[in-house]
Amino acid sequence: MTPESADPIEALIQRCLQGDQAAWELIVRQYWRKVFNVAYKFVGKHDEAEDLAQDIFLKIFKSLDTFDRRANFQTWLISISRNLCIDHYRSVRKERETIDRDVDANELSPQSHDPGPVAALEQQDRVQLLKEAMAALPETLRTAVLLRDIHELSYQEIADRLRLPEGTVKSRINRGRTELARQIRKLRADDFGPASAELKRTGAY
DSSP states (O other): OOHHHHSOHHHHHHHHHTTOHHHHHHHHHHHHHHHHHHHHHHHOOHHHHHHHHHHHHHHHHHTGGGOOTTSOHHHHHHHHHHHHHHHHHHHHHHHHHHHHHHOOGGGGSOOSSOOOHHHHHHHHHHHHHHHHHHHTSOHHHHHHHIIIIISOOOHHHHHHHHTOOHHHHHHHHHHHHHHHHHHHHHHHHHHTSHHHHHHHHHTOO
């Protein structure tokens, strides 16, 4: 039995558009597995797929009034799900590229070799920049990033230590890394702001 034959989808959609929450819950229950499967193929993890599926249904609900009743609802729903998963994948990849470019957690660790005086000063500046950026993070995000990227604990180990769900830990780490990259860019911009440029021009800096 298809979802459409279990309860006419056109009637459910009409009820949703009229503000019937129960009708929307029926749609979610009927199509949850299909949307979840699409999300799981993209992220490969059960908890992340559940979070992504919830986001997808929220966006589908907001777009419900754009659905052409002459089209097949399941086809429309799967198409939107795939497009949103692709957007999610691109967003995550872009975020990771930003983090890789702006944040090097290894800079907090001392170098094993003996650098020259200029390289040592540059290394010291980078370490100081990273420390200042870390200090600007909210404590919850800073702790999560330190435990993951500096102490190299697993997500489960961090979850156990902080007594939090693993999904919450992953969310804090992702948000912390993003904010850390933003703070580093901000500090770098401040270093090369008008005042700094004037000091360098006059030789006072």
